[in-house]
Amino acid sequence: MNDGAAISIKGLIKDFRTGMRGVKLRAVDTLDLEVPENCIYGLLGPNGSGKSTTLKILLGLVRPTAGECRVFGHPAGSARARAEIGFLPEAPYFYRHLSGRELVCFYARMAGVAERNLPERVEEALGLVNMTEAAARRVGTYSKGMLQRIGLAQAMVHDPRLVILDEPTAGVDPLGAAAIGEILLAMKRRGKTVVLCSHLLGQVEELCDRVAILDRGRLLLEGAVAEVLARREQQVLTVEGWTSAAETAVVSVLGEHGARLVGCAHPRVSLEKLFVERVTAAGAAQREEAGDGR
Numbered sequence: 001m002n003d004g005a006a007i008s009i010k011g012l013i014k015d016f017r018t019g020m021r022g023v024k025l026r027a028v029d030t031l032d033l034e035v036p037e038n039c040i041y042g043l044l045g046p047n048g049s050g051k052s053t054t055l056k057i058l059l060g061l062v063r064p065t066a067g068e069c070r071v072f073g074h075p076a077g078s079a080r081a082r083a084e085i086g087f088l089p090e091a092p093y094f095y096r097h098l099s100g101r102e103l104v105c106f107y108a109r110m111a112g113v114a115e116r117n118l119p120e121r122v123e124e125a126l127g128l129v130n131m132t133e134a135a136a137r138r139v140g141t142y143s144k145g146m147l148q149r150i151g152l153a154q155a156m157v158h159d160p161r162l163v164i165l166d167e168p169t170a171g172v173d174p175l176g177a178a179a180i181g182e183i184l185l186a187m188k189r190r191g192k193t194v195v196l197c198s199h200l201l202g203q204v205e206e207l208c209d210r211v212a213i214l215d216r217g218r219l220l221l222e223g224a225v226a227e228v229l230a231r232r233e234q235q236v237l238t239v240e241g242w243t244s245a246a247e248t249a250v251v252s253v254l255g256e257h258g259a260r261l262v263g264c265a266h267p268r269v270s271l272e273k274l275f276v277e278r279v280t281a282a283g284a285a286q287r288e289e290a291g292d293g294r
Contacts, residue, residue, distance in 0.1 A: 006161070007069075007071055007162070010067060010068045011067035011068065014028040028050045031067070031219055036209075039210060040188055041194065044212065051214055060078070083160070086158065088163075088164070090166040094150070099136050099139070104135075108158060111157065124157075131150055145175075148180060161192060164194075168184075175276060210223060242264070
């Protein structure tokens with residue numbers, strides 16, 4: 001086990017007793033996993049795969065049945081491990097009567113930020129998530145995207161080395177999801193390690209350096225995104241000026257070398273990327289026209 005990793009998990013098992021007879025349910029089954037420092041790490045899997053249980057063990061909210069789990073070399077759940085973690089749950093509940101600034105300040109105090117450092121830390125966290133202008137408004141007036149961003153601010157305000165995010169873009173529109181993605185990249189540039197649980201696989205593919213896929217408590221696959229998505233048995237060629245004659249010639253040459261052309265298609269951009277680009281461009285054009293009209 002590498003104690004230099006942000007997270008080190010070895011042989012992790014978690015059993016729950018269910019029903020009147022106390023039947024054993026194994027939520028995490030002999031899990032081995034390491035998350036390197038200073039990366040965005042995608043923890044994926046269907047509902048019931050053991051993701052949430054693993055996160056709860058990392059946070060010290062649940063004790064493992066067996067195995068070992070460390071955060072920057074410290075046992076998960078210890079005071080030193082908890083001090084290194086910022087957390088945004090899937091469905092956070094925030095005090096609606098507080099302003100965004102008051103909320104982040106409250107969580108900063110809860111995380112042990114010294115009073116003399118509070119103003120600087122709070123404003124820095126608000127600025128990181130682009131919530132400074134809305135910080136004086138009550139949380140109860142925030143949109144879903146704003147709630148998620150203020151949640152990111154509270155997770156970052158005590159300057160943790162590890163940030164754990166459970167579905168941070170759930171219920172957020174594509175523009176808001178793109179903005180949160182930029183915040184995660186900014187966290188990485190600041191040297192943070194981000195563990196991201198999400199069902200938005202397009203965003204995971206775009207943001208994450210490495211991914212792990214769990215199912216029924218077991219690790220199915222783990223590795224760098226580019227490596228796990230690559231189909232080594234196939235190659236993709238991007239060609240300009242493609243004609244039927246060129247295709248016939250290529251098929252002939254490939255046949256001479258024991259290969260065959262599986263298919264031809266135009267390169268595609270993801271729908272999410274196209275949506276964000278077009279809406280952003282339209283907004284910029286509208287602002288430019290409004291400026292010309294003055």
